[in-house]
Amino acid sequence: MTLQLTGIHHLTAITANAPANLRFYTETLGLRLVKKTVNQDDTTAYHLFYADGQASPGTDLTFFDWPVAPERRGTHSIARTGLRVAGHASLDWWHERLEKAGVKTGEVIELDGRGALDFEDFEGQRFRLVDDGGAGETHPWVKSPVPAEYQIRGLGPITISVPDLSRTEPVLTKVMNMRQTRSYASPDGEGTVHVFEMGEGGAAAELHVAVQPGLDPAMQGAGAVHHVAFRTPDVAGMHEWTQRLRSFGLPSSGEVERYYFRSLYFREPNGILFEIATDGPGFAVDEPLDSLGESLSLPPFLEPKRASIEARLKPLA
Numbered sequence: 001m002t003l004q005l006t007g008i009h010h011l012t013a014i015t016a017n018a019p020a021n022l023r024f025y026t027e028t029l030g031l032r033l034v035k036k037t038v039n040q041d042d043t044t045a046y047h048l049f050y051a052d053g054q055a056s057p058g059t060d061l062t063f064f065d066w067p068v069a070p071e072r073r074g075t076h077s078i079a080r081t082g083l084r085v086a087g088h089a090s091l092d093w094w095h096e097r098l099e100k101a102g103v104k105t106g107e108v109i110e111l112d113g114r115g116a117l118d119f120e121d122f123e124g125q126r127f128r129l130v131d132d133g134g135a136g137e138t139h140p141w142v143k144s145p146v147p148a149e150y151q152i153r154g155l156g157p158i159t160i161s162v163p164d165l166s167r168t169e170p171v172l173t174k175v176m177n178m179r180q181t182r183s184y185a186s187p188d189g190e191g192t193v194h195v196f197e198m199g200e201g202g203a204a205a206e207l208h209v210a211v212q213p214g215l216d217p218a219m220q221g222a223g224a225v226h227h228v229a230f231r232t233p234d235v236a237g238m239h240e241w242t243q244r245l246r247s248f249g250l251p252s253s254g255e256v257e258r259y260y261f262r263s264l265y266f267r268e269p270n271g272i273l274f275e276i277a278t279d280g281p282g283f284a285v286d287e288p289l290d291s292l293g294e295s296l297s298l299p300p301f302l303e304p305k306r307a308s309i310e311a312r313l314k315p316l317a
Contacts, residue, residue, distance in 0.1 A: 002177055003240050005198040007205035008155045009229040009261075009277040010049075010060035011081055013125055016222035018046050018065040019316050024122055025050045028101050029083075030146030031061065033293035035283045036316070039064050040258065043302065043309050046316070049283065052154065053141035055292055057231055057261075057279040058204055059154040064226060065314075070124060071224035075215040076270045078225035080118075080126045080159040083152045084203050086134035090150045091117045094129055097146075112184045112195065114203065123223035130157065132203040157195070157206035158228050160272055163213040165194060167269035172196050175248050176230070178207065186210050198230065229263070229275035238262050241276050259299035260285060 015021040025031050031050035039045040046065040049055075061081070073079075085091065091108045098105040098119050106118040115131035132153065140148035162168050172178045178196040186193050191212040198205040207228075220226065232238055238255060242264055245252045253265035260283050264276045286297055296313075298306055 003237070003244060004177055005205075005230040005232060005276065007058055007199055007202075007231050008158055008207075009057055009231040009275070009279070010062055011078070011155055011158060011228050012062045012064065012226045013081070014068065014071075014220060014222055014224050014226055015048075015063045015065055015123060016068055016070075017123070018048065018063070018314065020122060021048065021063055021065070022316050025061070027145060028098075028103065030141070030144040030151055032141040032144065034060075035260065035297055036293050036295070037297045037299075038302070038309060038313070040299065040302070042066075043305070044312050046313060049293070051283075052139045052151070053144075054139040054289065055283040056137075056139055056154070057277075057282070058156070059139075059152075061155065066222075068221045071221040072219035073215075074218035075161040075163050075212045076272065077161050077218035077220075078158065078228055078272060079161040079210060080128050081225065082128050082130045082155065082157040082159070082203065082208075084132040084154050084156055085129050085150065085152060086132060086138070087149075088115045088131060091115050091129055091131055093150045109187065111187055112182075112193075112208075116187075118187075121223070125223045125225070128159075130203050132156075135202050136204065154204055156202075156204040157208045159193065159208040159210055160228075161210045161212050161215065161218075162270045162272075163211070163215070165209060165211050168209060169194075171250070171268045172207065172209070175244065175250060186212075190214065227265070227273035227275050229277040231279060232276050233279050235262055235278055238264060238276065238278050 034051045034055035035049035039047045049062045052059040104120040108117050117129040138153050140151045183194045194209045196207045256263045261277045
């Protein structure tokens with residue numbers, strides 16, 4: 001059987017204002033804060049994880065809190081984050097909610113055969129609410145300010161921007177075993193978007209590649225996406241992916257134990273950072289499911305440094 005990724009695992013972005021970030025994603029978007037921890041490579045920075053009610057793989061939207069200038073948009077980047085909702089009525093509901101909240105929002109349109117609504121967060125990160133037709137399981141958060149039927153169900157599709165498809169396509173299809181299925185015109189008029197599927201396909205398992213040779217390279221900052229992660233079910237699968245990247249001569253981080261999942265990082269030819277991550281053990285490995293995100297969680301190797309780490313972190317309230 002061909003080794004397959006099963007979909008989007010998580011997406012990690014950058015904020016320069018963690019308290020405002022927490023308010024926007026929990027109060028405006030109604031997501032659950034499922035893990036409050038630190039960047040394991042920079043413990044002065046929060047790493048905040050938002051997800052559905054059960055912190056399911058494929059629903060994690062995460063942020064590094066870094067004091068940086070705003071992103072300079074461009075190509076060689078992850079350009080737009082898809083968030084799945086169920087039904088056209090959900091898109092209409094979100095359009096009204098976001099406009100009332102003063103969020104920069106487009107109109108509900110049909111795009112690539114699905115209903116879609118573009119918006120930006122308070123730092124300019126670009127999102128697209130996508131009607132996934134209610135496919136797959138859903139785990140609403142009972143304490144969300146958003147009614148269960150309208151809650152964000154998870155991630156996908158994710159759109160990256162490259163100047164030339166010819167370098168990226170072989171990595172996606174030959175190394176990562178994705179399938180190129182179709183293309184459509186970018187709604188902003190800047191190039192063609194090519195759709196690549198993983199696993200069983202569908203909005204939760206698609207990477208959209210916008211070819212935009214007329215754009216300058218992006219520069220990461222607040223409002224930018226740092227990396228996107230793809231799902232593999234378990235550690236055995238991770239070992240296979242590690243060996244596969246090595247067999248193609250593709251440089252990688254090697255396997256990194258993140259405690260909540262195991263990770264493997266590498267860059268596609270345009271410099272965009274990809275990660276493969278295991279579905280488990282998950283965020284309930286160190287705190288009860290019903291109280292996720294309520295206190296600062298640290299992986300065991302950082303626990304002896306808790307006092308000094310907490311002393312350097314800014315209050316989130």
